Amino acid sequence: xxxVTQTPRYLIKTRGQQVTLSCSxxxxxxxxxxxxQTPGQGLQFLFEYFSETQRNKGNFPGRFSGRQFSNSRSEMxxxxxxxxxSALYLCASRTEGDTEAFFGQGTRLTVV
Amino acid sequence: GxxxxxxxxxxxxxxxxxxxxxxxxxxxxxxxxxxxKQELGKRPQLIIDxxxxxxxxxxxxxxxxxxxxxxxxxxxxxxxxxxxxxxxxCAASMAGGFKTIFGAGTRLFVKA
Numbered sequence: 666x667x668x669v670t671q672t673p674r675y676l677i678k679t680r681g682q683q684v685t686l687s688c689s690x691x692x693x694x695x696x697x698x699x700x701x702q703t704p705g706q707g708l709q710f711l712f713e714y715f716s717e718t719q720r721n722k723g724n725f726p727g728r729f730s731g732r733q734f735s736n737s738r739s740e741m742x743x744x745x746x747x748x749x750x751s752a753l754y755l756c757a758s759r760t761e762g763d764t765e766a767f768f769g770q771g772t773r774l775t776v777v
Numbered sequence: 778g779x780x781x782x783x784x785x786x787x788x789x790x791x792x793x794x795x796x797x798x799x800x801x802x803x804x805x806x807x808x809x810x811x812x813x814k815q816e817l818g819k820r821p822q823l824i825i826d827x828x829x830x831x832x833x834x835x836x837x838x839x840x841x842x843x844x845x846x847x848x849x850x851x852x853x854x855x856x857x858x859x860x861x862x863x864x865x866x867c868a869a870s871m872a873g874g875f876k877t878i879f880g881a882g883t884r885l886f887v888k889a
Contacts, residue, residue: 698877707783707881708821708866720875755820762874763809763828768820 667691669758671769678776683744686772690737690758696720697739698766699731702753711754714739715761746776779804781869783880791888796854798883800867803848809870810843810850811877816863824865825852857887 670689678684690697698713710723714733733739737758743750753773757766780803790796802810808829813821827834827841827850834841838857843850854861867880 696875700879705881708879710876710878713875713877715875720873723876763870764874765811765823765826766877768822770820 669756669767669769671754671756671772673772674770676772676774678746678774680746680748680776682746683742684746684774686741686743686754686756686774688739688741688756688758688769690739690756691767694758694760694767695737696759696761697733697737698757698759699739699741700755700757701725702755702771703751708755711741743774748776750774751776779871779876779878781867781878781880783867783883785883786881787884787886789886789888790857792857792859794857796857796861796885796887798852798865798867798885799849800851800869800880801847801849802869802878804869804871805845805848807869807871809874810841811868811870812841812852813866813868813879814863815866815882821866854885857885859887859889861885862887 672687696715699711700708712722713720717733728744731741753771755771757768759766783800811826814824815821838855840853864882866882870877
């Protein structure tokens with residue numbers, strides 16, 4: 666069974682631009698969550714979607730948004746990029762809450 | 778606010794020794810506590826998890842204990858091996874299972 670797939674793997678953007686990241690979950694998984702990983706900061710929760718609905722959101726500015734489609738694929742959008750947005754963005758999928766989350770390999774975003 | 782604290786941030790042990798990582802969480806409604814291992818350049822992967830109706834769980838050299846009253850949980854690795862070297866994250870699931878908050882991570886070095 667295919668794992669969680671994130672595209673693209675690497676991205677370089679300029680300050681002020683916007684970016685869209687994609688996450689395809691494991692087949693049958695209806696929950697997708699997104700995390701920002703930076704050195705020393707661990708995994709910061711961005712948001713979680715279940716059956717196309719955002720169930721929860723972390724403490725990030727409104728520039729960070731997301732959505733989930735009917736096939737459970739999810740996208741994350743960051744507008745007006747800042748240098749501090751440079752990070753590894755990980756998504757994880759699971760069947761439902763309180764179960765094992767399977768992570769993708771991440772998208773490494775560099776803002777210059 | 779919702780928070781998971783993890784200690785220590787770095788842990789260095791001799792091969793064959795035990796390693797203990799401790800976490801505390803803030804949301805008394807949390808019911809699910811997974812532990813993830815992230816090797817360098819790889820995605821986090823679940824190594825063990827525990828639910829609030831269980832006080833201890835063991836899987837070969839790895840064990841996790843949970844004290845719900847004190848809101849503490851710990852990871853114990855016995856007979857450490859060099860391949861145990863990685864970053865370990867504890868996590869607590871909140872908001873009905875649709876928000877998983879991670880600790881900041883512990884970088885474990887096992888010296889041969």
